[in-house]
Amino acid sequence: MIKKIIINAADKTYRSKVTLFMACAACSLPFSPAIAAPASGETRTTINQSVVVTKNADLFFGDFVPGGSNSVFRLNPRNGNLNQRSGDAIAIGGTPTAASFTASGTPLLRVRISSGQNRIFIVRDGGTERMRVNRFRFDGRxxxxxxxxxxxTYRVGGQLRVGPNQMPGTYRGTFAVNIDYF
Structure with a gap:
């Protein structure tokens, strides 16, 4: 015997509503997290003492007699030699000396030296005349x-330009170096 199954629209709507209700109810159930275990970690840091920079010696180029043209002298920081690069001024004495700086800090840490300026001008005591010092170089890495x-310890040399007929006198100036951890 064949039975007829009759489904009317009202029944379909009812079943859809029940199915939708059950799906929404399942979504609103609280989810429990996956199995987890608590863990902890440590943190630490080391504070190192600051780098202290001490000047041991000033940069001194020596004594000169000016010529009739620009003259350039370079002081080598590795060996302290003063070399004339150009011009007709004459180095007549004094003891050319590279500047020297000692950095003190936490043993075995790495430091880097840098010069804050590319060039400076040194000025005659009691006057306004000046000479250029540039090309600061270090005695190694x-x-x-x-x-x-x-x-x-770092040694620093540089290059001095003595102008034509430069006014006699003592010329002074200041340059800076920075030594930092890195």
Whole structure:
């Protein structure tokens, strides 16, 4: 015997509403997290002492007699030699000396030296005349490690331009170096 199954529109709507209600109810159930275990971690840091920079010696080019043209002298920081690059001024004495700086800090850490200026002008005591000092150079690598005692020394040289018929006198100026951890 064949039975007829009759489904009317009202029944379909009812079933759809029941199915929709059950789906929404399932979505609103609280989810429990996956199995998790608590863990903890540590944090730490080391504070190192600041780098302290001590000047050991000033940059001194020596004594000169000016000529009739611009003259350029370069002081080598590695060996302290003064070399004339151009011009007709004459170096007549004094003891050319590279500047020297010692950095002190936490032993075995790395430091870097840099010069804050590309050039400076030194000015005659009691006057306004000046000479240019530029091309500051270091006696080796800029990046170095402090030794076991926490020190490293850098020497700094540069280049001096003596003008034609430069006014006699003592010329002074200041340049800066920075030494930092990196």
């Amino acid at each position: 800029r990046n170095r490690s402090l030794n076991a005692a926490g020190e490293v």
